[in-house]
Amino acid sequence: MAKPTPVRGLEAATPMPKASRALLKGRLADVQRHLGKLGPRFGSEQVHDARVATRRLRAVLALLGDRKRVRKADRQVRDLQDALGDVRDVHVQIDGFGAMSDQASPLERTTLLHIRQHLAARLPPRIEALRAAIPRWKERGPPAIARLEETEPKGKLGGHRARRQLVSDLEQLEARVLEAQQDPSPVPMHELRKTVKRFRYAVELLDSAMPGEVAEVLGALVPLQETLGTLHDTDVRLELVDGVVGASSEGADSLLQRLRSDRDRQAQDVLRALDAWEEEAVALRAQVLLSSSPLKRGVVRRGAGRG
Numbered sequence: 001m002a003k004p005t006p007v008r009g010l011e012a013a014t015p016m017p018k019a020s021r022a023l024l025k026g027r028l029a030d031v032q033r034h035l036g037k038l039g040p041r042f043g044s045e046q047v048h049d050a051r052v053a054t055r056r057l058r059a060v061l062a063l064l065g066d067r068k069r070v071r072k073a074d075r076q077v078r079d080l081q082d083a084l085g086d087v088r089d090v091h092v093q094i095d096g097f098g099a100m101s102d103q104a105s106p107l108e109r110t111t112l113l114h115i116r117q118h119l120a121a122r123l124p125p126r127i128e129a130l131r132a133a134i135p136r137w138k139e140r141g142p143p144a145i146a147r148l149e150e151t152e153p154k155g156k157l158g159g160h161r162a163r164r165q166l167v168s169d170l171e172q173l174e175a176r177v178l179e180a181q182q183d184p185s186p187v188p189m190h191e192l193r194k195t196v197k198r199f200r201y202a203v204e205l206l207d208s209a210m211p212g213e214v215a216e217v218l219g220a221l222v223p224l225q226e227t228l229g230t231l232h233d234t235d236v237r238l239e240l241v242d243g244v245v246g247a248s249s250e251g252a253d254s255l256l257q258r259l260r261s262d263r264d265r266q267a268q269d270v271l272r273a274l275d276a277w278e279e280e281a282v283a284l285r286a287q288v289l290l291s292s293s294p295l296k297r298g299v300v301r302r303g304a305g306r307g
Helices: 016-036 044-063 068-103 106-146 160-182 186-204 211-245 250-290
Strands: none
Touching: 016 044, 016 106, 044 068, 044 186, 068 106, 068 211, 106 211, 106 250, 160 186, 160 250, 186 211, 211 250
16 A cells, blocks of 8 residues: 655644645645556556545545535545445455465366456446546546635644544544454444544544654554455455355355355454554553643653663
C-alpha cells in the first residue's frame, strides 16, 4: 500500500481551517496521482493504491463536519472509491484462488479454474464502469473539493476538539471489537474491518499534531487491519466456492474444508491481535483524555524512553 504524501507545515497549534485545506489539497493530489498511474490495463496494485487514496481523502472530509457541501463532495469521492473497489475486489480473489492452485489436487484445480473463469468474466464490465467513473470524477470531484476551501471548522489540529473526536472514534471501534470477540463470524468481523480502516485513516491525519501517539497507534492498528483483511478474503472465497460451484463436487468439498480450516486459524490470529490492540486502546484513551494537551510542548509520551 502506498503511503500518503506528507503534508508539510502542520503542527498541533495549526488552526483547523488551515490544516483542513492543506490536508484536502494533499490527499486530493494523491488521488489524482494514483489515477494517473492506472494506465490502460488497470493493474491490481495501481487500483488498490488509488482506492486507498480515496479513503484517505474521505477521512479529511470527515474533519469538516456534516455540511451540505461536504456531503456532496463525499458522494463524488465515494462513487469513485466504489468503482475502484469493484475492480480491486475481483483482482484480490483471482490472485487468491490462483495462489491456492499451487498446492491443490487435480480435482481442486478443476474447481479453482472454474471459479477463476467466473471471476474473470466479472472483471470486464467492472473495468468499463471504472473507465466511465474516472472522467465523471475529473469533471465533478475536484470542483466539489475546491468549494470546501471556505469551510471553517473550529479548533486546532491538536486541540481538545480533535482529541475528543479521536476518543469518540476509538469508542466506536471498541464496540466493534467487543462484538467481534463475542461472535467471530463473518459479519461482525467485516464490520470491525471497515471500522478499523476508517479509524486508521482518521488517525493518520493527526500525525503532525501527535506524532508519538500516532506512531504507536498505527504500530498496533496496521497488523490488526492486515489480519482482518486476510480473514475477510477467506470468507469471500468460502462464499464463492459454495455459491459458484456448490458443494456437490469432490473438488469443491475439499476446497471448502481447506478454507474452513484456514478461517479457523485466521480467526484465532485476529482474536490474538484484538487482545494486543485492547491494551493499546486503553493506554491511548488514558493518554488523550488525561495527559496534558498536545498543544503544550515537552509532553512526555508513553514509550518515549524505550530503546
